[in-house]
Amino acid sequence: MSDEDIGFNKDFALKPGVVEEIVPGLRRILCNNPGPFSFTGTVCYIVGKGKVAVIDPGPDDASHAKAILDAVRGETVTHVFVTHTHMDHSPNTPRITQATGAKVYADGNPLISRFVVEGEKRTSEAGGDTSFVADVKLADGQVVEGDGWSMQAVATPGHASNHMAFAWREKKILFSGDHVMGWSTSIVSPPDGSMIDYMASLEKLLLRDEDLYFCGHGPQIPEAKRYVRFLQRHRKAREESIVHRLAKGPADIPTIVRASYIGIDPRLVQAAGRSVFAHLEDLVARKLVATDGEPSIDGTYRLV
Numbered sequence: 001m002s003d004e005d006i007g008f009n010k011d012f013a014l015k016p017g018v019v020e021e022i023v024p025g026l027r028r029i030l031c032n033n034p035g036p037f038s039f040t041g042t043v044c045y046i047v048g049k050g051k052v053a054v055i056d057p058g059p060d061d062a063s064h065a066k067a068i069l070d071a072v073r074g075e076t077v078t079h080v081f082v083t084h085t086h087m088d089h090s091p092n093t094p095r096i097t098q099a100t101g102a103k104v105y106a107d108g109n110p111l112i113s114r115f116v117v118e119g120e121k122r123t124s125e126a127g128g129d130t131s132f133v134a135d136v137k138l139a140d141g142q143v144v145e146g147d148g149w150s151m152q153a154v155a156t157p158g159h160a161s162n163h164m165a166f167a168w169r170e171k172k173i174l175f176s177g178d179h180v181m182g183w184s185t186s187i188v189s190p191p192d193g194s195m196i197d198y199m200a201s202l203e204k205l206l207l208r209d210e211d212l213y214f215c216g217h218g219p220q221i222p223e224a225k226r227y228v229r230f231l232q233r234h235r236k237a238r239e240e241s242i243v244h245r246l247a248k249g250p251a252d253i254p255t256i257v258r259a260s261y262i263g264i265d266p267r268l269v270q271a272a273g274r275s276v277f278a279h280l281e282d283l284v285a286r287k288l289v290a291t292d293g294e295p296s297i298d299g300t301y302r303l304v
C-alpha cells in the first residue's frame, strides 16, 4: 500500500462493558458514551496482569467504573494514567482510586480557561474537568515503572493543553489518547487547543519508535507513523483550502467553513468553525494571514 491508501477506520466492534484482551497483557473496556465527538465512546485500557495500570477511567459514569473494577477483580490497580482532563476521560478517576488506592499520574495542569462563544454548547469533549487532581505530575519523557511494565509520558499538547500520550516501552505501544485517533481527526479548539502545538506533537511522534497506537476512541492504529503522516497531509490540505478561500478575498469563519467543509455533519459545523479558527490562529502566528487585533472566532481574515 502507498501512503495515499491510508485513511480513517471506523471498524470497531467492541461493545460497552465487554473486557477484551487485545494483546497479551493489555485489556480494553468501552464506556457507553457514544456521540459525534466520542464515536462509540471512551476506551479505557488496563495494562499488565496482577498489578495493573488503568489508562483513562472515562466520564462520570458509575457503571463504567464498575465494569473496570470488575475486570480487575483479584488484581491490584497500582497506577491510573490520565491522557487529558476533558470530561469524557478523567471524571471517573476518583471512583477507581477510592476503590483501589491507586495513584494518579498525569500532566496535572489545568486546561487553559476557556471562553464559551455565544450559542456554543459545552460538549463533553469541550468542557474541562476542573476537579481533577494528579498525585504525580509527570514531566515530558518521565518514565513510571510498574510491575512488569514501564510507561513513558509523552507531552502531546494540541487537542488539549495538558494532553499526554503514554508509551509502553516493553511493547513499543503508544496510548495516544485523543491526540491521534484512527476513526477521525482530533478536535483542535482554541484557546486551550492549539494547532501550532498539535502539529508539533504529531511531528514529535514521528521521531519515536512506537508504530502501534491505542486511542481514546475507536480502534487501534497499526502502521501508526504512516497514519500520522496522513494526518499531517490532511491538516495541510485543510490549511490550503482556507488559504485558497482567502485568496478570493477577506472572509469570516462561517464563510470559510462553508467553502472548505463540503457535506459536513451538521452536528460538527460548530467544531469545524473552531478548527478553522485554530488553523487561522496558526496562519496569523506564521504571518501568512492577518486579522484586526487578536485572532477571534468572529473576526475577519485576509491573506498577507
Ligand SMILES: [Zn+2]
Pocket: 038, 042, 086, 088, 089, 125, 178, 216, 217
Ligand atoms: Zn475523548
